[in-house]
Amino acid sequence: MADGKRIDEATGTATVGHEWDGIEELDTPMPRWWLYTLYATIVFAIVYVVLYPAIPMLHGATPGTLGWSSHGQLEREIAADTDRKAPVMLALAQIPIERLPANSTLLQAAEEGGRAAFKVNCVQCHGSGATGFKGYPNLNDDDWLWGGDIATIQQTLTHGIRQPGDDQTRMSMMPAFGRDGILKPIEVQDVVSWVRYLSKQEPASVSARRGNALFAANCAACHGDAGKGNRAFGAPDLTDGIWLYGGDRDTLTETVTNARYGIMPAWGTRLDPVTIKMLAAYVHSLGGGERSPSEADQATPPTVALK
Numbered sequence: 001m002a003d004g005k006r007i008d009e010a011t012g013t014a015t016v017g018h019e020w021d022g023i024e025e026l027d028t029p030m031p032r033w034w035l036y037t038l039y040a041t042i043v044f045a046i047v048y049v050v051l052y053p054a055i056p057m058l059h060g061a062t063p064g065t066l067g068w069s070s071h072g073q074l075e076r077e078i079a080a081d082t083d084r085k086a087p088v089m090l091a092l093a094q095i096p097i098e099r100l101p102a103n104s105t106l107l108q109a110a111e112e113g114g115r116a117a118f119k120v121n122c123v124q125c126h127g128s129g130a131t132g133f134k135g136y137p138n139l140n141d142d143d144w145l146w147g148g149d150i151a152t153i154q155q156t157l158t159h160g161i162r163q164p165g166d167d168q169t170r171m172s173m174m175p176a177f178g179r180d181g182i183l184k185p186i187e188v189q190d191v192v193s194w195v196r197y198l199s200k201q202e203p204a205s206v207s208a209r210r211g212n213a214l215f216a217a218n219c220a221a222c223h224g225d226a227g228k229g230n231r232a233f234g235a236p237d238l239t240d241g242i243w244l245y246g247g248d249r250d251t252l253t254e255t256v257t258n259a260r261y262g263i264m265p266a267w268g269t270r271l272d273p274v275t276i277k278m279l280a281a282y283v284h285s286l287g288g289g290e291r292s293p294s295e296a297d298q299a300t301p302p303t304v305a306l307k
Helices: 032-051 070-094 097-102 104-121 150-159 185-198 206-218 249-258 273-285 293-299
Strands: 015-020 023-026
Touching: 070 104, 070 273, 097 104, 097 150, 097 273, 104 273, 150 273, 185 206, 185 249
Parallel strands: none
Antiparallel strands: 015 023
16 A cells, blocks of 8 residues: 655656555646636636626526626617617508508518518418418418408408407308218219319219209309309319318318318417518518509509500
8 A cells, every 4th residue: 555655756746645556646736827727717707706697596696796687688689679670660560561562671671570470470380481281371372262462461460360259350161061961971072073173183074063063052152153262251262273171082071071160360469560560571472472452453554445
C-alpha cells in the first residue's frame, strides 16, 4: 500500500502516497490557465446570479438586480413588432376586402400575414400545403362549394359552415336518402350509377338510366338537372371529378345513404377581423381564387349587336 508521500526523482513532483504493484500516482498540480478559467467561471456565475433571475424559488426565481426576464424581453419585442405593423394593420382594417386585390402592397402584406395565421389555425384540417384530406377540401383547386372570390371566402371564414349558434353560417342539408327510407337500396345504387356516369367514371347502363330519373326527382333541386351543382345551397358539381369524400362506388353509396354533414368553425368568434381578412387573402392566392362578381362584369365587355 502507501509508504507516505515522497518527491518523485524523475519529475520532481510529489506523489499522493498510493502505490500498487510498484505504480505510484503523481500529485501534479492543475495548469494555471485551467485554474484561472475555473476562477473566472466562478466569478461569472456569482455575478450572473446577482444580476439575472437564477435561483429557483417556490413561485418563481430570484429576480436579479437588473430586473431583466425572458418574458419581459419577449413582451417588449412583441410590442415593438406590433408598433411596426400598426400602420399596415390599420390600413388592412380600413380597406374593404373587395378593394384589397387592387392594392398590391397591402395585398402582399395580407397574404404573408394570412400564411402565418394559416399555419397556426388551419393546417390541422387542410394540411400544410392546403391540399386537404378526405372530408376537408383542397384549397388550391378551383372547385368551390360556396364561391371562391375573396369576399365570399371571408364570409365563409367568419361564419363557418354549419356552425351551431351562428345565424349567418353556411348551411345546407343533404337528405340521408337510404337511411331515412327515401330511396330503396337498389335505387341508391341506381343514383350512384348515374352520378358515376355524369363524372365519366362509368359508361351508360340500365342502372344509370334508372338513376337519371331518380336523380331528377330527388337530387336535381340542389345539384341541378345536369349535376353541375348550386353554390346557393353549397351543392357540389358532380361532373368535374373533384370529390370531397371520394367518388368510388362504395363512398358514393355511403354518401347517398347516410349523407354528409361537415362542419367548419366560425373563425369570427376566435380571430380578429384583420386576421380573417388576411386568411381570406392567403387562401384566395393559393391558385383557385376567383375574381369578384364586379371584377368579372368589368372584365367582360357587353355584347353589341352589329346590323
